[in-house]
Amino acid sequence: xxxxxQRNGLSRRTLLKGAASTAIAAGSTTLGAPMLWAQNIxxxxxxxxxxxxxxxxxxxxxxxEDLGFTLEMTALDTDxxxxxAATQPNSFDIADIEYFICKKVWAAGNxxxxxxxxxxxxxxxxxxFRSGLLTPESTIAQGTAPHTVGFTSGQNGTDxxxxxxGWMTLIPTIYNADTLGIRPDLIxxxxxxxSELLNPEFKGKASILDISSIGIMDMAMVVESMGEYxxxxxxxxxxxxxxxxxxxxxxxxxxxxxxAFWKSFDESVNLMASGEVVIQSMWSPAITAVKSQGIPCVYxxxxxxxRSWGGGLGISAALSGIELEAAYEYINWYLSGWVGGYLMRQxxxxxxxxxxxxxxxxxxxxxxxxxxxxxxxxxxxxGDKLAGAGEVRDGGSFLDRMxxxxxxxxxxxxxxxxxxxxxxxxxx
Amino acid sequence: xxxxxxxxAISNLLMVSPLAAVLxxxxxxxxxxxxxxxxxxxxxxxxxxxFEFDNYAFLFGSPVTYTVFFNTFKYAAITWACTLSIGFTxxxxxxxxxxxxxxQIALFLLCTIPFWTSNIIRMISWIPFLGRNGIANSTLMxxxxxxxxxxxxxxxxxxxxxxxVHLYTLFMVVPIFNTMxxxxxxLIEAARDAGANGAQILWNVIIPLTKPGIMIxxxxxxxxVMGDFITVRFMSGSxxxxxxxxxxxDIALLQYPSASATAIVLLLTVLLTIGxxxxxxxxxxEL
Numbered sequence: 001x002x003x004x005x006q007r008n009g010l011s012r013r014t015l016l017k018g019a020a021s022t023a024i025a026a027g028s029t030t031l032g033a034p035m036l037w038a039q040n041i042x043x044x045x046x047x048x049x050x051x052x053x054x055x056x057x058x059x060x061x062x063x064x065e066d067l068g069f070t071l072e073m074t075a076l077d078t079d080x081x082x083x084x085a086a087t088q089p090n091s092f093d094i095a096d097i098e099y100f101i102c103k104k105v106w107a108a109g110n111x112x113x114x115x116x117x118x119x120x121x122x123x124x125x126x127x128x129f130r131s132g133l134l135t136p137e138s139t140i141a142q143g144t145a146p147h148t149v150g151f152t153s154g155q156n157g158t159d160x161x162x163x164x165x166g167w168m169t170l171i172p173t174i175y176n177a178d179t180l181g182i183r184p185d186l187i188x189x190x191x192x193x194x195s196e197l198l199n200p201e202f203k204g205k206a207s208i209l210d211i212s213s214i215g216i217m218d219m220a221m222v223v224e225s226m227g228e229y230x231x232x233x234x235x236x237x238x239x240x241x242x243x244x245x246x247x248x249x250x251x252x253x254x255x256x257x258x259x260a261f262w263k264s265f266d267e268s269v270n271l272m273a274s275g276e277v278v279i280q281s282m283w284s285p286a287i288t289a290v291k292s293q294g295i296p297c298v299y300x301x302x303x304x305x306x307r308s309w310g311g312g313l314g315i316s317a318a319l320s321g322i323e324l325e326a327a328y329e330y331i332n333w334y335l336s337g338w339v340g341g342y343l344m345r346q347x348x349x350x351x352x353x354x355x356x357x358x359x360x361x362x363x364x365x366x367x368x369x370x371x372x373x374x375x376x377x378x379x380x381x382x383g384d385k386l387a388g389a390g391e392v393r394d395g396g397s398f399l400d401r402m403x404x405x406x407x408x409x410x411x412x413x414x415x416x417x418x419x420x421x422x423x424x425x426x427x428x
Numbered sequence: 429x430x431x432x433x434x435x436x437a438i439s440n441l442l443m444v445s446p447l448a449a450v451l452x453x454x455x456x457x458x459x460x461x462x463x464x465x466x467x468x469x470x471x472x473x474x475x476x477x478x479f480e481f482d483n484y485a486f487l488f489g490s491p492v493t494y495t496v497f498f499n500t501f502k503y504a505a506i507t508w509a510c511t512l513s514i515g516f517t518x519x520x521x522x523x524x525x526x527x528x529x530x531x532q533i534a535l536f537l538l539c540t541i542p543f544w545t546s547n548i549i550r551m552i553s554w555i556p557f558l559g560r561n562g563i564a565n566s567t568l569m570x571x572x573x574x575x576x577x578x579x580x581x582x583x584x585x586x587x588x589x590x591x592x593v594h595l596y597t598l599f600m601v602v603p604i605f606n607t608m609x610x611x612x613x614x615l616i617e618a619a620r621d622a623g624a625n626g627a628q629i630l631w632n633v634i635i636p637l638t639k640p641g642i643m644i645x646x647x648x649x650x651x652x653v654m655g656d657f658i659t660v661r662f663m664s665g666s667x668x669x670x671x672x673x674x675x676x677x678d679i680a681l682l683q684y685p686s687a688s689a690t691a692i693v694l695l696l697t698v699l700l701t702i703g704x705x706x707x708x709x710x711x712x713x714e715l
Contacts, residue, residue: 079680086682108474204579210666212681253667260583260665271665275561276582416471419681424492426677427669 042068044326049074050096051081052265053285053348054174054311058381059339067333069326077264078211085110085314094327095314099146100213100409102170102314106149106158111314113152113167118328121335124354129172129310130164134402143217143235143408146172146310170312171331172351174343177306177401181272181282185296194218194225194304197279198252207271207280208249210261212422214409217307218281219245221407225304235410239417246421250428261426272297284347287394292384299347301395305406312351344368345381349398371397459695466688475684483689493674497697500670503585503660504653504701507592511649512642514593515600519641520634522601523608539601551591551659558582558590583665591663592653599652600645607641608634643709647702654698671697 048055048071055075063071074092076084082101084091089110097105105111116122127133132140132147150172151165152158160169182191187202197206197218209215220234223245231241252258259277262268269289271277282299290297313334315327333339340356343349345364350356357365366372371393378387387393395401412418469478487493518539526532542550557563558581565577580586611634619629635642657672669677671694678687 083680083682207665258665258667260667263666270555274556274559276559276665419683420486420686423674423677423681424490426666427492427496427674 040322041326041329044069044323045072046070046093046323046326046330047072047074047091048094048096048313049076049081049084049092050311051075051078051098053283054096054339054343056342058342062338063330063333066338067326067329069330071330078214079263089316090318093316093319093323094330095316096173096311097170097314098309098311098409099149099170100144100309100411102312103144103149103160103411104415106152106160106169109158110317111169112317112319113155113157113169114171114315114328114331115155116164116166116168118332119168119171119335120332121352121355124352125172125335126175126349126351126353128175128402129312129351135399138403141308141405141407142231142233143410145408146175146312150312168312170314171335172310172312173334173339174312174348174351175308175310175402176284176348177308177395177405178281178283179302179306179395180279180300181268181287181290182298182300183272183275183278183296184298186275186278191279191300192303194221194302195227197222197281198226198248198257200255200257202257202279204256204259205276205278206258207260207262207268207277208258209268209281210263210426212419213411213415214307214309215281216242216245216412216418216422217407217409219249221304221307223248225302234407236412237414237418239414242412242414242418242421246425250425253425253428288347288380288386291386292380299394301401301404305404306395306401307407307409308402308405309409310351342381345379347393349402353398367391367393369398371395371400462688462691465685466692468685468688470683470685483686484693486686487689487693496669496671496674499668500654500672500694503588503592503670504650506589507596507653508646508649510589510593511597511600512646514597515604515645516638516642518597518601519604519608519638522605523611536605539598543598547595548658550595551662554587554591554594554663555582558587583663583667585664585668587663588660588668591659592656595659596649596652599648600642603644603648604638604641607638611637639709640711643705643711646705650701650705651698654694654701 046069050073052075055073057073060071060073063069071094078098078101081095081097082104085095085097085101085105086108089108095111102111127135129146129150132145148162149160150168150170151161151163152167152169153161153165154167157167180191180194180197186205196202197208208218216237217234220231220237223229224231224234226248228248229241229244231237237245260267260271262271262280265283265286266289268280268282268286271280272282272286272290273293273295284299287297287299313331315324315331319327335352335355337350337352337355337357337359340350340352341359344353344356344360345368347368349369353369357369360368363375364378367374367378367387373390373392374387376389377385378391380386465475466483467479467481469476469480469482522532522535526535555562559565560577560579560582562582564581565574568574569577615633615637616629619633624632654670655672657670657676660668660670660673661676671690675687675690675694678684678690
């Protein structure tokens with residue numbers, strides 16, 4: 001019974017409601033169990049939190065329509081997401097988090113492993129999240145690659161295992177290859193290297209994101225591109241490497257290279273759209289948002305390759321019973337294509353591309369996934385025009401982009417040291 | 429019971445106890461908790477009870493801490509000087525130049541109108557105004573005053589202080605205006621009759637008598653500026669830091685013990701500053 005009261009979703013009220021509807025259903029029909037079940041699941045409310053990228057009200061509305069239960073969404077910035085996953089286990093049912101966050105918080109035991117045999121489309125999940133290989137010939141990029149923290153040893157595992165064990169920490173949903181965003185109209189020449197971020201030509205017009213785990217990787221890409229240093233493993237730096245990397249950026253900061261740092265998605269959009277910044281770390285839908293204001297903005301592919309990230313859905317350790325069933329149902333629905341199609345049209349990749357394809361037009365699929373020239377107007381999910389006929393996606397096809405990933409967002413062994421140094425960089 | 433009521437010591441004690449209890453639960457306890465946590469140890473996702481000075485050692489060992497504290501004082505000092513000169517002038521005008529009380533009240537309310545909106549909104553609305561292609565720059569350029577946009581208007585210390593002054597001047601106006609209104613008008617007449625000119629009246633009569641108001645305003649402004657982090661973050665584009673930002677960064681990165689240690693040092697610094705300020709004016713006596 002103690003376990004019962006601790007469960008956060010199933011309050012006394014929902015229990016009573018459930019009991020009442022059961023009684024009504026039992027009194028009015030003789031059809032039996034399935035009916036009761038359907039009746040009950042409508043009373044379930046799942047609370048999901050995550051970053052702004054995939055916590056969209058459209059998804060919550062569609063869940064209500066397709067599955068009948070309520071999904072409450074909370075969108076937070078990356079650091080707050082980590083904080084909540086680690087410290088407030090009773091405040092959520094579904095955690096929509098990134099794999100590097102999972103590495104940080106999994107050991108805290110606030111999430112429960114998920115049985116892959118209950119995931120209908122498990123076999124269709126992209127290789128990146130299972131074996132780690134995009135194609136059989138791929139090499140695995142540096143950093144916290146999703147498959148390295150994607151599986152655990154069993155239902156109550158707190159470790160990570162490298163093989164497909166049947167128990168997933170997060171069910172992958174979304175991923176992408178990130179690079180620098182630029183304003184081609186204000187720069188007026190081709191940009192092809194990460195080192196351009198620190199080019200004095202853009203003094204006072206550059207920006208980098210103030211999220212340490214991601215920012216340090218962008219920094220490493222720049223440092224390598226400048227030829228200052230080649231890391232044995234960007235995803236796991238030594239203290240000296242951290243000092244070197246942050247040192248180079250601190251000097252640039254003191255010389256006035258940066259206009260601002262941004263922490264949330266909309267800040268990056270405003271910086272770019274207002275012309276305060278012409279080159280910066282950026283996320284794909286932020287580019288989309290700038291473009292939909294009619295301002296030219298390019299997600300510039302660079303010679304050194306991309307920094308990549310992946311995200312997925314985790315289930316709170318406190319969930320059980322009907323709410324756990326609802327969570328599985330939600331996740332299966334999530335992978336069944338509608339959300340995937342929606343996310344793909346924003347420029348992300350769905351972890352289950354096959355099912356998403358069914359929810360996209362052939363032209364959209366060709367543009368976003370295959371890197372083909374658009375035949376007609378390409379619209380965002382909210383109806384803004386993003387590209388016209390003949391235009392091609394920045395960076396090309398899925399394989400071109402994800403095939404050029406050189407590192408993943410990471411949590412390092414020296415994370416604590418890095419975080420302190422990062423704090424100093426911001427304060428310097 | 430009757431005896432109890434008659435004993436003044438006990439009844440006094442009973443009368444202050446509700447306030448004391450509230451202060452204990454909502455002020456003293458949280459601070460004690462912060463002090464305790466500041467000696468704990470943190471890993472990435474857990475906080476371990478301990479008694480060690482690591483957090484303080486790191487804090488005092490890092491040159492960044494000193495820069496940041498210096499910055500905090502710099503913001504506080506400049507903001508104080510600006511809000512005081514603007515606040516004093518406004519209060520002086522309201523108290524001595526506006527003759528009718530109706531107008532005094534009307535104009536005073538006018539000063540508070542901007543405060544009907546959230547202070548985040550008031551702060552953020554500066555951003556499109558000061559930006560590279562913002563209203564200020566485009567206006568100056570169209571007037572031919574400048575040829576290219578002034579960069580330091582936004583995301584700079586200038587922007588931070590401008591926002592502080594805008595946000596907090598009223599906290600200076602109100603207490604100064606209040607003390608000025610209590611000045612006996614015959615005192616000024618007497619000074620004039622004794623042959624003092626305007627500047628002498630201001631310096632020898634009005635300023636000494638408004639000192640408590642100035643001091644209360646100063647305490648408001650200094651503590652608000654020293655504890656702020658969001659204004660600094662937005663107006664400097666995350667480029668500058670004060671102690672508040674140091675703490676908020678620590679919290680964002682789950683470094684609660686380190687944040688607590690910084691908070692304790694900040695608390696002591698602010699208390700010390702106020703202690704020094706109170707040496708100049710005995711607020712209790714003057715009120």
